[in-house]
Amino acid sequence: MTEENVIRKKQTLVTKERLVADFRKLGLKEGMVVIVHSSLSALGWVCGGEVAVIRALTEVVTERGTIVMPAQTANNTDPAFWENPPVPEAWWEEIRRSMPAFDPAITPTYGMGRIAELFRTFPGVLRSNHPNCSFTAWGRDAKSILSGHSLDFPFGEKSPLARIYDRDGCILLLGVDYHANTSMHLGEYRSKHTKRCTQSCAMKINGKRVWQSYEDYEENSDLFNKIGRAFERSHQVKTGFVGAAPSRLINQRALVDFTVQYLDDLYADAEKAHH
Template sequence: MKEKKLIDKTAKPNTRESIVKDLKALGLKKGIIVLVHSSLSSLGWTCGGEISVIQALMDVITEEGTIIMPTQSSDYSNPELWGNPAVPKSWINTIKEKMPAYDPNITPTRGMGRIVEAFRKFPNVLRSSHPTCSFGAWGKYSKEIIENHSLEYSLGENSPLARIYDLNGYVLLLGVGYDSNTSYHLSEYRSKSMKTSTFESPIIEEGKRVWKKYKDIEFNADMFPKIGLEFEKNHKIDTGLMGNAKCKFFKQRAAVDFAEKWLLENSKNS
C-alpha cells in the first residue's frame, strides 16, 4: 500500500542518474564534506531505493570528499527512561544485565531511516564508537571525523559534529526539516544553555561488556525549526528538489554559529 502511494505521487521514477543531476543542481560537488539527513519516502518512487541514493551521493562527492550520516541507536540507553514505548519496570534489571554491548559493526540504527541503515553497511564506511549518538562516514576524512568520539558530551567538542565544523563542511537536509539538523546540538553545548544529566549504555570497555554511566546535556530539538527559519532569514542557503523531496544545502559552520548566538540571546530573555 505504501509503495502504491509513492508510485501515485511520482511523475517519473527517480534513478541513480537523476539523483546525481539533482544533487549537482543543488550545489553538491566533488571533494566536499557533507553531513546528510534524509527521508527516502519524501523523494517519491526511487528505482533501487536507498542504494541508488547512496550511490548517487558517492558519485557526486567521490572519495576526494566525505559523506557523513548520523547512525544513532537511541535504544542502547537506560531502559528506565524509555517512553516510545516504555517497558514494564519488572523488565529493567533483565535488560540491563542482558542487552548486548554497542558494536559499531553490527548494532542497528533506530529511527534513522532506510538510507542511513543501508549506508552504515556500505564498504569503507567507518562508524564512531558512541553507543547512542554514533556517526558513519565514507571518504577522505572519514577516519579523522569519526575517531575519538567521546562517550561523555556526545555531540560536543569531541564529536564528529565538531570535526565537520573544523573542516568547514556542509549540511544536506534531504526531504527533512531543521528538526533533523543534528549540528544544532553542537550549538547547544557552545551556548552553555542546557542542563546536564547522567545517562547509561552498554559498551565494551577493556574487552568486557559493562553498563556505563556518563554525563551529557539534555538535548532540546523543539527549538530547531524556529532557529532554522531565523537562520534562513539571515543567511543564503541553497534549496531545490531531489525527486519530490524539498532539500536544503548550507554551510554547517554558519548554521552552528547562528544557532549558538540565538540560544545565548534567547536563554537570557527566558
C-alpha cells in the same frame, strides 16, 4: 510510508542519474565534507532504492570529499528516558542487564532511516565507536572525522560534528526538516545554558559487556525548526528538490554559530523576564 503509497502520493520515478543531476543543481560538489540526513520515501519511487541514493551521493562528492551520516542507536540508552514508546518501569532493570553491547560492525542504526542504515554497511564506510551516538563516514577525511569520539558529551567538542565544523562542512537535509539536524546539538552544547545529565548504555570495555554511565547534556530538538526558520531569514540556504523531496544544503558552521547565539539570547530573555 509503504511503497504503494510512495508511488501514489509522489507520482515520481527517480533514477540514480536524476539524483546526481539534482544533487549538483542543489550545490553538492566534488570534494565537499557533508553530513546527510534523509528520508527515502520523501524522494519519490527511487529505482534501486537506497543503493541508488548512496551511489549518487558518492558519485557527486567523490573520494576527494567525505560523506557523513548519523548512525545513532537511541534504543541503547537508559529505558527510564524512553518516551516514544515508553516501556513499563518493571522492565527497566532487566533491559539494563540484557541489552546487547554496542558493536560498531553489527549494531543497526535506530530511527535514522533506510539510507543511513544501508550506508553503514557500504564498502569503505567507517563508524565511530560511540555506543549511542555513533556516526558513519566515507571518503578522504572519514577516519579523522570519526576518530576520538568521546563517550562523554557525544555531540560536543570531541565528536564528528565538531570535526565537520573544523572543516567548514555542509549539511544536506534530504526530505527531512531541521528536527533531524543533528549538528544543531553541537550548538546546544556550546550554549552557556544547556543543562547536564547522566545517560547510560550497554558497551564493551576491555572485551566485557558493561552497563556504563556517561555525562551528557539534555538535548531538545523541539526548537530546531523554529531556529532553522530564523536562520533562513538571515542566511543563505540552498533549497531545491531532489527527486520529489524538498531539500536544503546548509553551511554547518554558520548554523551551529547561529544556534548558540539563538539559545543564549532566548535564555537571557527568559532570565530577564524571570527577574
